Amino acid sequence: MIVQSNAIAKCVTFIFGIVFLFTPSLNVFAENPSSTKSVMVIGTGRIYKEDSASARKHAIENSLVSAVERVAVGLISPESYNRTFQKLNEALDNQTSKFVQDYKVLAEAKINDVYKVMVQANISVADLTKFLSTAGIMTEGKSFPKILILVSEQNLEDTSPKYWWGPRGVVSKTFSDIALAETLKHNGFPVINVRQIPQRASLVGKYNKPDLDKSEAVDIGRILKADVVIFGKATVERTQNVMENNVRSFKGVVSVRAVRTDTGEEIAATTQSSVTANANEAVGAGNTLSAAGTLVADTLSDRILSAWQKEEAQTNAIEIVVEGTNDMTSFEKFIRIIKEIPSVNNLQIKELKAKQAVVALEFKGNAKKLADTLMSRSYGSVGINIYEVSKNHLRIGLISGSS
Numbered sequence: 001m002i003v004q005s006n007a008i009a010k011c012v013t014f015i016f017g018i019v020f021l022f023t024p025s026l027n028v029f030a031e032n033p034s035s036t037k038s039v040m041v042i043g044t045g046r047i048y049k050e051d052s053a054s055a056r057k058h059a060i061e062n063s064l065v066s067a068v069e070r071v072a073v074g075l076i077s078p079e080s081y082n083r084t085f086q087k088l089n090e091a092l093d094n095q096t097s098k099f100v101q102d103y104k105v106l107a108e109a110k111i112n113d114v115y116k117v118m119v120q121a122n123i124s125v126a127d128l129t130k131f132l133s134t135a136g137i138m139t140e141g142k143s144f145p146k147i148l149i150l151v152s153e154q155n156l157e158d159t160s161p162k163y164w165w166g167p168r169g170v171v172s173k174t175f176s177d178i179a180l181a182e183t184l185k186h187n188g189f190p191v192i193n194v195r196q197i198p199q200r201a202s203l204v205g206k207y208n209k210p211d212l213d214k215s216e217a218v219d220i221g222r223i224l225k226a227d228v229v230i231f232g233k234a235t236v237e238r239t240q241n242v243m244e245n246n247v248r249s250f251k252g253v254v255s256v257r258a259v260r261t262d263t264g265e266e267i268a269a270t271t272q273s274s275v276t277a278n279a280n281e282a283v284g285a286g287n288t289l290s291a292a293g294t295l296v297a298d299t300l301s302d303r304i305l306s307a308w309q310k311e312e313a314q315t316n317a318i319e320i321v322v323e324g325t326n327d328m329t330s331f332e333k334f335i336r337i338i339k340e341i342p343s344v345n346n347l348q349i350k351e352l353k354a355k356q357a358v359v360a361l362e363f364k365g366n367a368k369k370l371a372d373t374l375m376s377r378s379y380g381s382v383g384i385n386i387y388e389v390s391k392n393h394l395r396i397g398l399i400s401g402s403s
Helices: 006-022 052-074 078-092 125-134 175-186 214-223 281-313 328-339 367-375
Strands: 036-046 100-111 114-124 147-154 228-239 248-260 266-278 315-323 344-352 356-364 382-390 393-400
Touching (some): 036 052, 052 078, 052 125, 078 125, 114 125, 125 281, 147 175, 147 281, 175 228, 175 248, 175 281, 214 248, 228 281, 248 281, 266 281, 315 367, 328 344, 328 356, 328 382, 328 393
Parallel strands (some): 147 228, 315 393
Antiparallel strands (some): 036 114, 100 114, 228 248, 248 266, 315 356, 344 356
């Protein structure tokens, strides 16, 4: 029953205000993204020619658009709103229904020629994150870790697994490697192109084996400046043929782990398999390896992004060892620039010697993110070299007289 009164309108507004007051800020998504998020919004529809049913429908549609937009805004850094606002609206135009998993109308009211509804909608954060990443929106406001893939692959005709590191590194990419890389890039992640690695020769001999352990994979990742390494193996086998005699079935399995190179922490792991059929054995085996690699990349993307951005959103105590403090003018300028970084708080100089200082501060993110931020800053006549980066520690050298 629809009640036409100012009282019910005030009640709806009051309820929404209470719900909004006690609903956590949408910026929580950046800190702890989950697969879905429930939001409550009010939608409005204008009543034409006493057609309340159509107005109600439009009010619900408007509320769902608002719900998706609220979640999307929570996924984007406030600093990038000005750059991404137009692109965000263009990307979401007529697309919002893709991200609404379900909804229910909690309250509704007809007020003069306006129909209002309060809707609770469950929005797929995982799908929306992937969509915004592909559209190049999240990457402008969020930091995506740089990925290195270390997956060996043994195809049907291979007597031993192929892998790109070591003296017997393959020249061409393997099927699972291509699928992993392309899908990760499609999901917004920068992926290191191993064919363009100048340090590749230094890996020869030391890591000449297809099955790397965690410490070896992390070591290679650090050498090649990766933030996260994905390492493991891919295999394919013939399966029982249940089709025509000339069509064979193949099963591909890709098993990997994802580890941060700065801390050595494992942040995700998965094993995915795929079965395909083809009359051409080489094509069938390649297709099933590619399909399994794609499944792995899609599974890992959300988990890696969640773990990475969760830590980046945390405030950490970071210690910076600054070398070259014999030039106090350069050191003072460096300190002023650090203080201007919005995410830096409570900076203190713990120790100051003739050639070295120890600076402590709080930063919203880890040392790697702070190092990236420092390298993007202009210091005028003062230059910096970053010699060491760990989870909560930096070692920096000041260079006076730089242009």
